[in-house]
Amino acid sequence: MAPTNLPSPSRQTGALSHLRVLDLSRVLAGPWCTQNLADMGADVIKIEKPGTGDDTRHWGPPYLDGADGSTNQASYFAACNRNKRSVTVDIATPEGQKLVRDLAAQSDVVIENYKTGSLKRYGLDYETLSALNPRLIYCSVTGFGQTGPYATRPGYDLLVQAMSGLMSITGQPDGTPGAGPMRVGVAVIDVFTGMYATTAILGAIEARHHTGRGQSIDIALLDVAMAVLANQGAGFLNAGVVPTRQGNVHPSVVPYQDFPTRDGDMLLAIGNDGQFARFCEVADVEWARDARYTTNSARVANRDTLIPMMCDITRTKPTSEWIRLLEAATVPCGPINDIGQAFADPHVQSRELRVEQYRYAEGSAVADPVNRVCSTASPLRLSETPPTLRHAPPALGQHTDEVLRECLGLDGDAVAGLRARGVL
CATH class of the missing domain: 3.40.50.10540 (Crotonobetainyl-coa:carnitine coa-transferase; domain 1)
Structure with missing residues (x-):
């Protein structure tokens, strides 16, 4: 009972x-x-x-x-x-x-x-x-x-x-x-x-x-x-393609990975075309008007040319400056913290x-x-x-x-x- x-x-x-x-x-x-x-x-x-x-x-x-x-x-x-x-x-x-x-x-x-x-x-x-x-x-x-x-x-x-x-x-x-x-x-x-x-x-x-x-x-x-395995498993079951290792790269979304900065690294998690366009405005580049990069599908197909150009741009400013600018433009981004830094984060502490x-x-x-x-x-x-x-x-x-x-x-x-x- x-x-x-x-x-x-x-x-x-x-x-x-x-x-x-x-x-x-x-x-x-x-x-x-x-x-x-x-x-x-x-x-x-x-x-x-x-x-x-x-x-x-x-x-x-x-x-x-x-x-x-x-x-x-x-x-x-x-x-x-x-x-x-x-x-x-x-x-x-x-x-x-x-x-x-x-x-x-x-x-x-x-x-x-x-x-x-x-x-x-x-x-x-x-x-x-x-x-x-x-x-x-x-x-x-x-x-x-x-x-x-x-x-x-x-x-x-x-x-x-x-x-x-x-x-x-x-x-x-x-x-x-x-x-x-x-x-x-x-x-x-x-x-x-x-x-x-x-x-x-x-x-x-x-x-x-x-x-x-x-x-x-x-x-x-x-x-x-x-x-x-979520989307990776579903991708194999429905498309028959065995996924491979891609490091921090997302197989279906670009840009969605780590990028080098002047003093370290940062993470960009750009999940839609509007966010990418706003990143381009902050970075002062015209990529959002280029047919190769306008849509996510196009960016996935052309990641090999886009990502090196983005890395060249992100290396020009320190992490904190990029985060300040991109957050103001509502572009998802963040530092790549160690666990000590994560627990010291003011938002983590406020929660x-x-x-x-x-x-x-x-x-x-x-x-x-x-x-x-x-x-x-x-x-x-x-x-x-x-x-x-x-x-x-x-x-x-x-x-x-x-x-x-x-x-x-x-x-x-x-x-x-x-x-x-x-x-x-």
């Missing part, structure tokens, strides 16, 4: 404050999904292995700065685990399996990213848990899905970037310096998978309002990677995209102001039920006693006994 002791949605608690989510996932794709749900107010209970926890707790450097200037807590974990409660349970033990089943009976959603079929031997598969809780939504995140010849293979973001073709269209073109397939600088398939999983779970919750039943969700990294919390150190009973943890704010801006900040990324097992008492009614002696037997 669904939990009955959670608050109704409000500005203080978030849009999903009436939901409880049991998070059996690790690393990035699953935790990214559950952090989305937690930011929107869901009570997310993160189940972790005693002693070690989520793999990303140890994926460093960089590490979070502790009171002594060092810590063994990797900052990677902080990227996708705020607003969650950490409970340590050894699911390899029968008592641990029962605890998770009991928590699933009190939850709306379970999300896991174990290898296909591996939770069945623990009695933590969809069929077992849905028999206990028919309203349960059970989301499985794997590399290759629940079916197909690769279903049992482990899947990783980099591997899927390669297999999906994404790396084949990322990087410098053949025949240029540094040419070769390149991964995206963020584990973007894991992140996209987390977003698709979030969407699917919210869809299943809406369906449950009408059917009264939960359902299983099969989310695969490879499926997601193929989907987010309060950096958030700060104080975390519990391992083994501590209180949050320590010295143990600060920063993360990027949720980009979800809901006017009536905005995302909330309730919990910093938790210390390993920080909420074990609290959750077992609150959700399962276990007293201190019972929890101590489980801990003594190595279950927690």
Whole structure:
């Protein structure tokens, strides 16, 4: 059955404050999904292995700065685990399996990213848990899905970037310096998978309002990677042309790439003919009246002559001057920032995209102001039920006693006994 002791949605608690989510996932794709749900107010209970926890707790450097200037807590974990409660349970033990089943009976959603079929031997598969809780939504995140010849293979973001073709269209073109397939600088398939999983779970919750039943969700990294090929995938499927690497060049829009300036580089994202004409006015050139460049289709066909001429022009002024002039003419442009510069940008700061919390150190009973943890704010801006900040990324097992008492009614002696037997 669904939990009955959670608050109704409000500005203080978030849009999903009436939901409880049991998070059996690790690393990035699953935790990214559950952090989305937690930011929107869901009570997310993160189940972790005693002693070690989520793999990303140890994926460093960089590490979070502790009171002594060092810590063994990797900052990677902080990227996708705020607003969650950490409970340590050894699911390899029968008592641990029962605890998770009991928590699933009190939850709306379970999300896991174990290898296909591996939770069945623990009695933590969809069929077992849905028999206990028919309203349960059970989301499985794997590399290759629940079916197909690769279903049992482990899947990783980099591997899927390669297999999906994404790396084949990322990087410098053949025949240029540094040419070769390149991964995206963020584990973007894991992140996209987390977003698709979030969407699917919210869809299943809406369906449950009408059917009264939960359902299983099969989310695969490879499926997601193929989907987010977007226009590149559609171009191949409809035109039969295999896309190639073009660096920062857009295959269908010109000019839409980086350009050199007197003191660095800038980005132009000119998406229509009017914007190109206004660029030409600022640059004091007649290209917008030249039939070779008047329309986007013509510019795509003649990019090899247009782009070198544009580079000659853009090198004549510093980046800041170009941005000042082009923004005044409503031509989309911007600097090519590093991450430090991006967080220092006044617009980023005005949007309060950096958030700060104080975390519990391992083994501590209180949050320590010295143990600060920063993360990027949720980009979800809901006017009536905005995302909330309730919990910093938790210390390993920080909420074990609290959750077992609150959700399962276990007293201190019972929890101590489980801990003594190595279950927690």
